Amino acid sequence: xxxxxxxxxxxxxxxxxxxxxxxxxxxxxxxxxxxxxxxxxxxxxxxxxxxxxxxxxxxxxxxxxxxxxxxxxxxxxxxxxxxxxxxxxxxxxxxxxxxxxxxxxxxxxxxxxxxxxxxxxxxxxxxxxxxxxxxxxxxxxxxx
Numbered sequence: 298x299x300x301x302x303x304x305x306x307x308x309x310x311x312x313x314x315x316x317x318x319x320x321x322x323x324x325x326x327x328x329x330x331x332x333x334x335x336x337x338x339x340x341x342x343x344x345x346x347x348x349x350x351x352x353x354x355x356x357x358x359x360x361x362x363x364x365x366x367x368x369x370x371x372x373x374x375x376x377x378x379x380x381x382x383x384x385x386x387x388x389x390x391x392x393x394x395x396x397x398x399x400x401x402x403x404x405x406x407x408x409x410x411x412x413x414x415x416x417x418x419x420x421x422x423x424x425x426x427x428x429x430x431x432x433x434x435x436x437x438x439x440x441x
Contacts, residue, residue: 369409402431
């Protein structure tokens with residue numbers, strides 16, 4: 298009787314019906330990770346702007362954290378957040394206060410080429426009135 302019970306216990310320990318295989322779980326998690334890695338850079342370019350073409354190319358390693366974007370419908374964004382021309386000055390002042398003593402206090406303007414020059418000049422005037430802005434630069438697309 299003791300032999301029979303030992304065999305039964307041994308067999309019972311060897312074959313548990315509740316074993317969970319982690320391989321499908323890991324495969325699913327890695328697949329989701331790859332999907333998120335591919336789609337995340339696409340989310341950054343949510344504002345579509347057709348930049349004017351120019352021959353000068355800006356240095357790519359410059360720190361660009363103050364970016365004003367104006368799309369073809371004249372909607373204005375500051376660092377991808379919607380703003381109006383009236384509130385642009387105070388928003389940039391707040392951002393400059395957070396940046397502190399950074400050497401790069403340049404405001405970049407990305408404006409769609411469908412907009413008028415009046416919109417660009419009005420935006421530049423609004424930004425130049427703010428104290429602490431070193432430069433205002435207009436981004437262009439390199440001509441082919």
